[in-house]
Amino acid sequence: MRVALFVTCVNDTLFPRTGQAVVTLLERLGVTVDFPEEQSCCGQAQFNTGYRRETEPLVRRFARAFHGYDHIVTPSGSCAAMVRDNYPRIGARASAEGRDRGLASVAASVVPRTYELTEFLVDVLGVTDVGAYYPHAVTYHPTCHGLRMLGLGERPRRLLSAVRGLDLVDLPGAEECCGFGGTFAMKNEAVSAAMGADKARHIEGTGAAAVCTVDNSCQMHIGGTLSRLGSSVRPVHLAEILASTEDEQW
Amino acid sequence: MSGTYLGMPAFPTAAASATRDGQLRANLTHATHTIRDKRARAVAELPDWALLREAGAAIKDRTLRHLDGYLERLEAAVTAAGGQVHWAEDAEAANRIVTDLVLATGEREVVKVKSMATQEIGLNAALERAGVRAYETDLAELIVQLGDDLPSHILVPAIHRNRTEIRDIFRERMAEWGRAAPEGLSDRPADLAEAARLHLRQKFLDAKVAVSGANFMVAETGTMVVVESEGNGRMCLTLPETLISVVGIEKVVPSWRDLEVFLQLLPRSSTAERMNPYTSMWTGTTDDDGPRAFHLVLLDNGRTDTLADTVGRQALRCIRCSACLNVCPVYERAGGHAYGSAYPGPIGAILTPQLRGVGSELDASLPYASSLCGACYEVCPVAIDIPEVLVHLRERVVEGGEVTRNGRRVRIRPARGHAAERAAMRAARWTLDHPGVLRAGQRLAGRMRGLQPRRLPGPGRAWTASRDLPPLPAEPFREWWRRTRGEQREAGR
Numbered sequence: 051m052r053v054a055l056f057v058t059c060v061n062d063t064l065f066p067r068t069g070q071a072v073v074t075l076l077e078r079l080g081v082t083v084d085f086p087e088e089q090s091c092c093g094q095a096q097f098n099t100g101y102r103r104e105t106e107p108l109v110r111r112f113a114r115a116f117h118g119y120d121h122i123v124t125p126s127g128s129c130a131a132m133v134r135d136n137y138p139r140i141g142a143r144a145s146a147e148g149r150d151r152g153l154a155s156v157a158a159s160v161v162p163r164t165y166e167l168t169e170f171l172v173d174v175l176g177v178t179d180v181g182a183y184y185p186h187a188v189t190y191h192p193t194c195h196g197l198r199m200l201g202l203g204e205r206p207r208r209l210l211s212a213v214r215g216l217d218l219v220d221l222p223g224a225e226e227c228c229g230f231g232g233t234f235a236m237k238n239e240a241v242s243a244a245m246g247a248d249k250a251r252h253i254e255g256t257g258a259a260a261v262c263t264v265d266n267s268c269q270m271h272i273g274g275t276l277s278r279l280g281s282s283v284r285p286v287h288l289a290e291i292l293a294s295t296e297d298e299q300w
Numbered sequence: 301m302s303g304t305y306l307g308m309p310a311f312p313t314a315a316a317s318a319t320r321d322g323q324l325r326a327n328l329t330h331a332t333h334t335i336r337d338k339r340a341r342a343v344a345e346l347p348d349w350a351l352l353r354e355a356g357a358a359i360k361d362r363t364l365r366h367l368d369g370y371l372e373r374l375e376a377a378v379t380a381a382g383g384q385v386h387w388a389e390d391a392e393a394a395n396r397i398v399t400d401l402v403l404a405t406g407e408r409e410v411v412k413v414k415s416m417a418t419q420e421i422g423l424n425a426a427l428e429r430a431g432v433r434a435y436e437t438d439l440a441e442l443i444v445q446l447g448d449d450l451p452s453h454i455l456v457p458a459i460h461r462n463r464t465e466i467r468d469i470f471r472e473r474m475a476e477w478g479r480a481a482p483e484g485l486s487d488r489p490a491d492l493a494e495a496a497r498l499h500l501r502q503k504f505l506d507a508k509v510a511v512s513g514a515n516f517m518v519a520e521t522g523t524m525v526v527v528e529s530e531g532n533g534r535m536c537l538t539l540p541e542t543l544i545s546v547v548g549i550e551k552v553v554p555s556w557r558d559l560e561v562f563l564q565l566l567p568r569s570s571t572a573e574r575m576n577p578y579t580s581m582w583t584g585t586t587d588d589d590g591p592r593a594f595h596l597v598l599l600d601n602g603r604t605d606t607l608a609d610t611v612g613r614q615a616l617r618c619i620r621c622s623a624c625l626n627v628c629p630v631y632e633r634a635g636g637h638a639y640g641s642a643y644p645g646p647i648g649a650i651l652t653p654q655l656r657g658v659g660s661e662l663d664a665s666l667p668y669a670s671s672l673c674g675a676c677y678e679v680c681p682v683a684i685d686i687p688e689v690l691v692h693l694r695e696r697v698v699e700g701g702e703v704t705r706n707g708r709r710v711r712i713r714p715a716r717g718h719a720a721e722r723a724a725m726r727a728a729r730w731t732l733d734h735p736g737v738l739r740a741g742q743r744l745a746g747r748m749r750g751l752q753p754r755r756l757p758g759p760g761r762a763w764t765a766s767r768d769l770p771p772l773p774a775e776p777f778r779e780w781w782r783r784t785r786g787e788q789r790e791a792g793r
């Protein structure tokens with residue numbers, strides 16, 4: 051089984067600990083992980099802002115970088131959703147409009163091999179107890195793309211429930227968007243901030259020490275809001291919790 | 301808020317001021333959360349909801365594909381039943397047709413059933429210019445009209461008002477429009493409803509002309525269908541001598557049997573009722589019963605242009621249930637008025653820029669009035685992929701391209717004010733397509749991280765206005781990989 055890590059540009063640049071946690075975790079589970087250095091970004095920000103054609107070279111690059119791997123694993127629900135939902139659309143349009151006739155099949159080829167981390171753990175490896183230890187009260191925010199586009203369902207919560215020492219606390223209004231939305235956070239700053247403030251209030255209300263997500267970009271928004279409000283609740287990516295053991299606290 | 305959408309500021313500006321209105325936020329949050337929870341329960345009762353939703357989408361899609369044929373069949377059936385059909389290609393034409401029809405009756409007052417189509421075309425103002433006064437008879441529409449306000453929700457146009465505000469509006473304004481509010485009116489819902497009932501009863505008994513919309517039109521029989529909760533609409537539809545219905549051309553369904561699907565989807569999705577309390581249906585005219593004259597004004601107003609867009613046309617499936625508004629976190633904070641149209645919320649964000657084009661600053665900002673969270677798509681009873689259409693329309697805003705306008709293919713230019721963003725996106729794409737450059741940038745940023753400011757200047761200000769930045773790591777993932785895994789992997793090859 052050849053497994054490649056797609057680390058995403060946000061992880062790579064701002065949250066490298068998440069990527070390191072994924073590698074550590076998968077290696078602990080006996081998976082050999084590779085990191086094709088030719089990879090860059092899935093193009094989600096461009097695509098969602100209306101620059102579809104700008105994403106076409108990135109789709110091609112993605113397919114080239116991950117050619118030959120059985121599984122492409124990424125610790126980002128929204129990037130996995132971008133590949134699965136939008137790559138076929140982008141490829142089909144590029145082919146239909148005569149810019150890049152082969153892109154439809156290139157884009158389609160990566161779709162069935164791309165997994166968000168929790169899907170890979172639960173569906174491919176068939177594990178829910180990864181042997182982690184994390185002695186804290188944690189609340190879980192299901193990010194919108196993971197929840198609605200990928201349909202991750204109970205996978206993240208099942209993984210969290212199996213972590214020793216972890217006290218999983220319910221988050222009121224969990225399924226409501228945190229207000230990040232990519233460039234939405236800048237273009238509609240006031241509404242985004244109002245959504246973020248409500249999310250932060252709910253998180254604070256749980257009394258948890260950490261709020262867990264499967265997406266660093268939402269985490270950046272939630273964490274930035276909590277920090278600005280002077281909260282002590284720590285944003286943490288699920289991979290970092292799963293990588294934690296009694297020997298190595300992440 | 302004065303009664304016009306013209307000259308509205310772009311969405312972010314209007315929404316920002318709405319987020320600062322604590323009363324508005326509280327009214328909207330309370331109302332939308334109550335109805336969304338009830339809706340979820342009503343929908344969960346039907347084990348075949350997913351199939352119904354699929355059927356609803358399929359019927360609408362099929363009808364839209366053959367819209368011309370169904371409309372012709374409808375016209376023939378309405379005419380055969382004693383009605384008259386008028387075709388209106390835009391708002392101006394529709395307003396002119398209705399005004400002329402009203403004036404021809406010699407009347408100067410009309411009663412109205414709540415109707416989105418007449419809101420869309422600004423019929424009340426057009427009638428007023430011709431010296432005709434239109435009385436809204438839906439309770440929430442009445443509140444909006446008396447308050448010299450604009451509707452802010454498809455189903456509950458006065459959702460932004462609480463009952464104390466409504467009592468004050470009734471006390472202060474009812475007398476000008478007809479029967480005054482009773483002395484010492486309280487803000488109990490039952491008392492408010494009673495005040496409205498007394499006020500409206502007089503209108504129903506006096507009115508000779510009524511104006512309505514329709515939720516559905518059945519092509520095979522020429523039947524109009526209005527569903528409602530209050531029964532006021534039925535009074536308008538049966539008591540006057542002349543009935544004029546203004547209906548968007550996308551509201552046609554082929555056959556009577558198709559109603560079966562929509563009369564299940566609509567009430568549960570909109571009011572969380574298993575069945576709506578009043579379903580009124582009429583076909584042309586009938587001797588000695590109901591209106592003597594029936595006119596159907598079929599409204600295009602950008603709909604055939606929308607139909608020409610293969611991605612955007614799904615917006616025409618909409619049955620105006622308002623479920624997408626009630627789950628939308630942006631609508632909840634921004635309020636309905638920020639959308640500057642009779643259609644607020646997620647559906648408004650995709651319908652308005654298609655019906656009106658993306659020429660104005662407001663219309664060009666609407667496709668961005670969403671975090672793309674997908675909650676609207678999840679609840680839509682006819683499965684309109686609103687996020688997909690939003691992204692599609694964003695492309696139209698920033699890149700321009702081919703669209704159909706007034707029936708002709710034209711190439712539109714990108715909306716103004718996006719040049720800097722376009723340049724930034726292209727530069728970012730170039731960098732991302734050259735990982736070596738990306739790596740160099742990351743290393744530079746890592747070395748400069750001590751200089752990271754708390755508030756950013758320029759476009760970054762929109763981020764740091766309300767959020768802190770994450771601390772820049774000393775080492776990006778790429779570097780860590782090279783340092784810890786790179787060589788051994790190279791060796792292993």
Ligand code: SF4
Pocket residue numbers: 454569617618619620621622623624625647676679680681682683684
């Ligand atoms: S878009 Fe869908 S959910 Fe929204 S009002 Fe129309 S039918 Fe209802």
